[in-house]
Every structure is written in structure tokens, then in C-alpha cells.
Amino acid sequence: MSDVKIIEGAHVVTVTGAEHPGGHIVVTGDRITAVGAGPAPAVEGAEGAERIDGTGCLATPGLVNTHHHLYQWASQGYAPDHTLFEWLTTLYRPWAKMDAEVVAGAASAGLGWLAKSGCTTSTDHHYIFPKGRGDLFAAEIDAAAELGVRFHPCRGSMDLGRSQGGLPPDEVVEDLDTILAETEAAIDRHHDASFGSMLRIAVAPCSPFSVTKDLLVRSAELARARGVRLHTHLAETTDEEDYTREHFGATPVEYMDSLGWLGPDVWLAHCVHLHDSDIARLAATGTGTAHCPSSNARLGSGIARVAELLAAGAPVGLGVDGAASAELVPLGGEIKQAVYMQRARSGPRALTARQALEIATIGGARCLGREAEIGSLEPGKLADIALWDVGGFHAAIDDPVLALAAGGTPPLRRLLVGGRTVVADDALATVAQDEVARRGAAAHRRLMTLAEEVL
Numbered sequence: 291m292s293d294v295k296i297i298e299g300a301h302v303v304t305v306t307g308a309e310h311p312g313g314h315i316v317v318t319g320d321r322i323t324a325v326g327a328g329p330a331p332a333v334e335g336a337e338g339a340e341r342i343d344g345t346g347c348l349a350t351p352g353l354v355n356t357h358h359h360l361y362q363w364a365s366q367g368y369a370p371d372h373t374l375f376e377w378l379t380t381l382y383r384p385w386a387k388m389d390a391e392v393v394a395g396a397a398s399a400g401l402g403w404l405a406k407s408g409c410t411t412s413t414d415h416h417y418i419f420p421k422g423r424g425d426l427f428a429a430e431i432d433a434a435a436e437l438g439v440r441f442h443p444c445r446g447s448m449d450l451g452r453s454q455g456g457l458p459p460d461e462v463v464e465d466l467d468t469i470l471a472e473t474e475a476a477i478d479r480h481h482d483a484s485f486g487s488m489l490r491i492a493v494a495p496c497s498p499f500s501v502t503k504d505l506l507v508r509s510a511e512l513a514r515a516r517g518v519r520l521h522t523h524l525a526e527t528t529d530e531e532d533y534t535r536e537h538f539g540a541t542p543v544e545y546m547d548s549l550g551w552l553g554p555d556v557w558l559a560h561c562v563h564l565h566d567s568d569i570a571r572l573a574a575t576g577t578g579t580a581h582c583p584s585s586n587a588r589l590g591s592g593i594a595r596v597a598e599l600l601a602a603g604a605p606v607g608l609g610v611d612g613a614a615s616a617e618l619v620p621l622g623g624e625i626k627q628a629v630y631m632q633r634a635r636s637g638p639r640a641l642t643a644r645q646a647l648e649i650a651t652i653g654g655a656r657c658l659g660r661e662a663e664i665g666s667l668e669p670g671k672l673a674d675i676a677l678w679d680v681g682g683f684h685a686a687i688d689d690p691v692l693a694l695a696a697g698g699t700p701p702l703r704r705l706l707v708g709g710r711t712v713v714a715d716d717a718l719a720t721v722a723q724d725e726v727a728r729r730g731a732a733a734h735r736r737l738m739t740l741a742e743e744v745l
């Protein structure tokens with residue numbers, strides 16, 4: 291049987307190069323082997339190839355989600371009118387009751403939801419590990435493998451409880467030695483650095499107000515010794531900046547800079563409250579930002595200075611953040627949210643539809659250190675491709691990129707991850723969609739039952 295797929299007739303947006311209205315993409319195995327204008331050329335293996343009609347479709351690279359907390363699928367709708375600190379202090383205790391079954395169901399639903407909105411690669415930041423409740427990290431890794439999306443789970447951590455001046459209650463934090471040992475074990479067990487990897491681990495202490503200086507320094511040493519990336523939350527709210535100024539006499543970015551935490555191997559979630567000097571440092575060091583516009587709006591955190599970060603040359607990717615701070619947000623929809631929020635802050639030329647698509651694709655790939663593999667449609671890259679059906683209601687917009695970026699998330703005719711079909715005709719193809727949704731609802735009910743006495 292041929293392992294060739296040929297997409298023809300779509301408006302192909304390569305992102306890093308030309309756009310081809312009525313163009314083609316040829317996929318052989320897990321790689322893109324040809325991209326261009328008009329019908330596909332004669333290729334080896336074309337006989338018996340699967341031919342995918344792209345008429346009325348927009349073909350883009352698969353979207354990259356650079357920040358998430360999958361377990362939060364199980365706690366959506368809580369603390370709905372709260373600041374980040376109020377929201378966290380409401381939810382830390384119920385989250386401390388989760389077990390591997392909750393994480394498995396939440397991850398299955400959360401990743402399925404992401405795939406249905408064009409996501410082919412996702413990170414996750416999991417930072418609460420209640421003792422004796424199963425292997426939570428493995429549970430989400432299994433969910434991603436079952437669905438067939440590329441996964442970058444970040445082994446998160448918190449070691450600064452309230453009694454030591456942190457925000458989280460003492461019962462949800464771990465001790466430093468356990469964190470480092472478990473993080474290293476996760477790298478040993480799961481990390482695959484090879485080209486085309488489906489699974490890479492990152493080291494991810496949670497945030498300046500929930501981890502010690504020691505943990506930040508030791509985490510950076512561990513990550514660099516093992517050649518994996520570093521991730522954390524940073525500069526999300528003015529409350530956080532008040533905290534770092536009071537405790538460390540520095541802005542969040544200055545604080546992390548002083549600990550060796552800026553660099554091309556680091557990406558930071560949110561970065562809403564940046565000073566000009568912070569932006570210059572992020573750009574100079576090649577530090578990435580995971581921009582999560584809906585979550586920042588839901589929590590009233592503010593609007594990130596994305597246009598300025600891009601102008602300075604800093605890597606910026608897109609993220610949905612956890613579903614508890616941005617309920618049921620589709621990654622494709624965050625493209626529109628990013629455009630609209632930049633424009634609400636800085637006028638109609640602040641961010642174009644194509645710039646937002648770049649953030650969602652090659653920008654995310656840069657944040658994850660994978661720009662040689664994913665994020666654009668080029669021969670030799672992995673065949674992670676979203677084929678958006680912009681021929682229905684969206685067809686009233688002439689520019690298909692604008693239809694995606696301004697018209698709301700169109701249905702997916704196809705989503706390929708490494709050449710494998712993960713979504714077909716707007717439904718999950720590798721797992722039963724109804725079952726995945728059912729698992730997500732069951733995870734929610736289970737967490738609420740486990741957490742009854744603290745909610």
C-alpha cells in the first residue's frame with residue numbers, strides 16, 4: 291500500500307515562503323515531499339496514493355500550542371470573576387485531590403478538543419503531584435499517544451508553600467529533592483530528542499511566587515545538563531510584579547535573568563506585563579513567549595505586548611492555557627483573539643491575520659526549538675498539516691487566511707500529524723470522539739467528588 295497522500299486544489303500557506311492559491315502538497319510517510327502551485331507533479335508512489343480534495347480549503351501548517359494545563363479541564367467554570375491569585379487560591383486545594391484517572395480523562399478531552407481546532411503539537415504544564423494518586427505524568431502522555439499528537443509535557447513543580455511566603459498552601463507543594471529526582475526520572479523515561487519526535491520533556495517550575503530561588507537555579511542546571519528546555523509562568527499579572535519587587539527587588543524578567551533563566555532554550559507563559567527593558571532582554575536572549583490571549587482576558591490580567599515583542603525579534607507562540615482559566619478555548623480561535631486584542635490595545639495595524647498565523651505555527655515551533663521540523667509547509671519537514679474548510683459560511687470572505695483569522699474557527703476537512711490522519715471531516719479519527727468527550731465530563735465529576743470537602 292502506498293504511504294503517499296496528495297492534497298490538491300487548496301489555498302496553501304507555507305508560512306515561511308510563498309502562498310499558492312489552488313496549490314498542492316505531497317506527503318510521503320511522515321514528511322512533506324513537495325509543495326507548490328497547481329496540481330501535484332508526478333511523484334513516486336502516486337499510484338495508490340490517497341488523494342485529498344482541497345477545493346474550498348485553506349492548508350496551513352498544524353498549529354502549535356505552547357502553553358496548557360490539561361488537568362484543568364476537570365475544574366472549568368470555577369472562580370469565574372476572580373484575579374489570577376484569587377483563582378489559584380480557590381483551586382489549589384481541589385486540584386490537590388486529583389489522581390491519574392482525573393488526569394487521563396482531562397488530557398484525553400483537552401487534547402481531542404485541541405486537535406479539532408487544528409493543533410498538531412501541544413505542550414502541557416503539569417505542576418501538582420499529590421502523593422499516592424498514581425502516575426499523573428504518564429497518564430497525560432498516554433492520552434497524547436492514543437490520539438496521535440506531538441506532545442511536549444513539562445514536568446512542573448512548586449516548592450514554596452504559604453508558610454514560607456509562597457501563594458500555594460503547604461499541602462500542594464513538593465520538596466526540592468523529590469522534584470529534581472522525579473523530573474530527571476521523567477526525562478530518562480520519556481524524552482525523545484530525535485527528529486520527528488512525538489514526545490519531548492521540559493523542566494518547568496511553576497511561577498516566581500510558588501517556587502524557591504534554589505529550585506529555579508537547580509532546574510536550569512538540570513535542564514541544561516540534559517539538553518531539554520525550560521518553561522515557567524512569568525509576568526502574568528501586576529500582583530506577580532508586586533511580589534517580585536517586594537521579595538527580590540526586581541521585575542519578574544529581571545529576577546529570572548539574574549538566575550540564568552533567559553535564553554534560546556527557555557519559553558515563558560504569558561509575559562503580559564513587560565517593561566521596554568524586559569522586551570529588549572527577551573529579544574536579545576532569544577527567550578520565547580507563550581501568548582495566551584483568552585486566559586489573560588478571562589482573568590483580567592491584561593493584554594500582552596505581542597506587537598512589540600515581534601518587532602524586537604523575540605520568539606512568540608500561541609497558547610490556550612488551562613481550560614479552567616479559558617473555558618473550551620479552541621486553538622484556532624486564539625488566532626482571532628490574538629489579532630483582536632492587539633488591535634484593541636494598539637489600533638487596527640497592530641497585528642495582521644498572517645502575523646497571527648505565523649505566531650500559531652512557526653512562532654510556536656521556535657519556542658519549542660523545533661523550527662527545523664514543524665511550523666511551516668516545506669519539503670523535508672514533518673507532515674503536520676491542517677486543511678481548513680473555508681468553502682461553507684467562510685466562503686463569503688475572499689481571503690482564506692482572513693477567513694481563518696477573523697471569521698472564527700472553520701471546520702477541519704483534515705488534520706495530519708506526521709502524515710497520519712488525526713481529524714477527518716471535522717471529527718477525531720484516531721479515537722472515538724464521543725468517548726473522549728465522555729471521559730472529559732467523567733474526569734470533571736470525579737475531581738468534584740474527590741474535592742467535595744474543599745470546594
Ligand SMILES: Nc1nc2[nH]c(O)nc2c(=O)[nH]1
Pocket residue numbers: 359374378496497500523526585611612615
Ligand atoms: N494562567 C495560569 N497562571 C498560573 N500561574 C501559576 O502559578 N499557575 C497558573 C495556572 O495554573 N494558570
